[in-house]
Amino acid sequence: MNVAQQLSWSQMFRGETITLTCEVQGGEGVQWEYQWRTPQSQTLRTNKKDWTFTASISGEYSCKSRPRYGLYASTKWSKSVKLSVSDKPKAHLIIATQKPSWSQMFRGETITLTCEVQGGEGVQWEYEWRTPQSQTFKTNNKDWTITASISGEYSCKSRSRYDSYSSTNWSEAVRLHAELKITKSPVGDRVTLKCSVKPSSSGWSFFWFREEQSSKLLTKQDAVFLSNGQIRVSQEGVYRCRGGRGEPVYLSDFSDPITIEPEPEPEPVLRVSPRWLSPGSSVTLSCQVEHESAGWSFYWYKAVPDLSHKSGSYSYELLPASSNGTADNSYIIHGQTHTAGYVCRAGRGEPHVYTLYSQPHFVWSGDLHPSASLSVSPDRVQHFTSDSVSLTCEGNSAEWRVSSFLLPDLLSFCSDWGTMNGSTCHVQKIQSSNAVFWCESGSAFSNAVNITGHNDDLILLSPVHPVTEGHSVTLGCKWRTENLLSKVFFYQNDTLIQSESRVEMIIPAVSKSHEGFYKCQSSGKESPQSWLAVKCQ
Incomplete structure (x- = not known):
């Protein structure tokens, strides 16, 4: 005696129909009536061996039978069938x-x-x-x-x-549904534009256009391209963007246009003197605002790197004696020994109305410090524009970014012109003729180095870091296409100091008198000149 399911499913959903069959083994030719037992221990009788019902609860079902005619005894209860009934999927x-x-x-x-x-x-x-x-x-x-x-x-x-x-x-x-939109945020006299899909989705690259050249993509000559669909522009005009993704590229419609207009609020201009620190010197900050005689108070801040924004930003901390502003538009800092960044702004009226913050400006130290240092490979000031260079940060920090001041006065970051891999920024080609580089963490600035890129045939080989008095230093000369040189001439401050056949000049014990501008000549070609810094023992 057993119970068979008409369907093979043991997992049922509440509301589904199922048929159970009560089979009597060896009972062929006998007319049977059937009794069923449900999970609630209820019993019911039928004249058919099939029982069809709607699944509602989990549990065990069994059956037994007896002949309709005669006094034969009934069978035993069958082995139960267990049904698992769950809610509708x-x-x-x-x-x-x-x-x-x-x-x-x-x-x-x-x-x-x-x-x-x-x-x-x-x-x-x-x-x-x-x-x-x-x-x-x-x-x-x-x-x-x-x-x-x-x-x-x-x-x-x-x-x-x-x-x-x-x-x-x-x-x-x-x-x-989708919407492509531009948002903007001011960054001094430049504006950061962001192209995004709303609601956000991944996989997009973004293309930028200005109204007068709507069929021509903006390039690095027109804007600074940042990460996450952002660009930084300074030129007025009407901007639009569009997104593309997939292979082949699927292009979205153009975004709504956005107009960049002159910022009505004045932006002060900060000047820092000197730009490079020397022992015992003070640093003077000056903040210039249009209409300086119009009752401005000046506020002075230290720039603190904010590494949560990979494109580069700073938070600002008020300098001592600056919380209420100063009537003078200059501020002197004594005892500064490390690289540091500064910002100013002005305010006037009641209630007080502030200008924008100035762009950050920096005073640089070439001295190496254990807490934060920058090294350059290859270790030299001058490079050919086709050279690749690695800038590596070391010190008491787990996260770094490499910053640069591309002259004149353009602050940028490794993400703009290189690739940051861990604590090293890899630059495929040195583009700028003259730039200052340094490392930043959340709490420290490293030493700064000056690196120059050249299209000349000849460059001077000189160290990027200051040389300590009493130490030796070797200067060299390098051709773009040749390793071996004929007779080489070395100059300090335009005065010939070595005219031997050697391709290197060695100064065995450097003194302060060796500080100055150096260059080399060979085969009628002359290298650019670079500054050799000498620091005290």
Whole structure:
């Protein structure tokens, strides 16, 4: 005696129909009546060996039988069948594309919608889809690939292929729409523009245009390209952007235009003197604002690197005796020994109205310090413009960025012109003819180094760091295309100091008198000159 299921499913969903069959082994030819026992220990009788009912609770079902005629004894209770009944499964609609993380689609893109039934494993489903126009249609595949054409809500539900009464509810709707937009934020006399997809999605590259050249992409000559779809511009005009992603590239529509106009609020100009620190010298800050006689008070700040913004930014800390402002537009700092950045702004009136902050300006120290130092490879001031250079930060910090002041007065960061890998910035080509580089962490500035790039045929080989008195130093000369040189002449401050056949000049014990500008000549060619700094023992 046993109970057999008409369907092989042992996992049932509440509301599904199931048929149990009570089979009497060896009872052929006898007319039987059947008794059924349910999970609630209730019993019921039927004249048919099949019992069809709607699944509602989990539990064990068993049966027994006895002949309808005669006094024969009934069979024993059969071995029970255990049914597990769970709540109706839920359909869940997701988007699958070339990149599954894209949640926003654009007209013309190909997308795949997937109807997943949570808790419906092992069941063969057919699927019903509902479009933004409220049209419905069915498929046997849980994936539906379409070309995005209109915005609206899509949803799905599923039904067991073998039970027309069992279906899920409609899934939560997925809404497909997109908007490309520009936001802007002022950075002194420059403006940072950001192109983004709203709501945000990944995989996009962004292309920028200015109105008078709407068919021509902006290049590095027109703007500073930052990360995360941002650029920094200083020229007035109407800007637009568009996004692209995928292969081949799918281009979005243009964003709405945004107009960059002159900033009505004045921006002060900060000057720092001297730019390079020398022992015992004081640093003088001067803050210049238009209409200086108009009752301005001046506020002075130290720039503190903020590494949470990879494109480069600073927070500002008021300098001593500056909380209430100063009537004088100059401020003197005594005892400064390390590289440091400063900012000023002005305010007037009641209530107080402030100008913008000035651009950060720096005083640089060439001395190496254990807490923060910058090394250069290859270790020399002059490089050919085709040379690659590595700038490495060391010290008491787990995170660094490499900063540069490209003359005249353009602050930028490794992300603008190189690749930051750990604590090292790799520069493929030295573009600027003259630049200062240093390392920044959240609490420290390193020494600064001056590096120059040249298109000349000949460069001077001299160290980037100051040389300590009493130590030796070697100067050399290098051709762009040749390693061996004929007779080389070395000059200090335009005075010939060595005219031997050697290609190097060695100073065995450097003194303060050796400080100055050096250059070399060979075969009628002359290198640019570089400053050799000498520091006290």
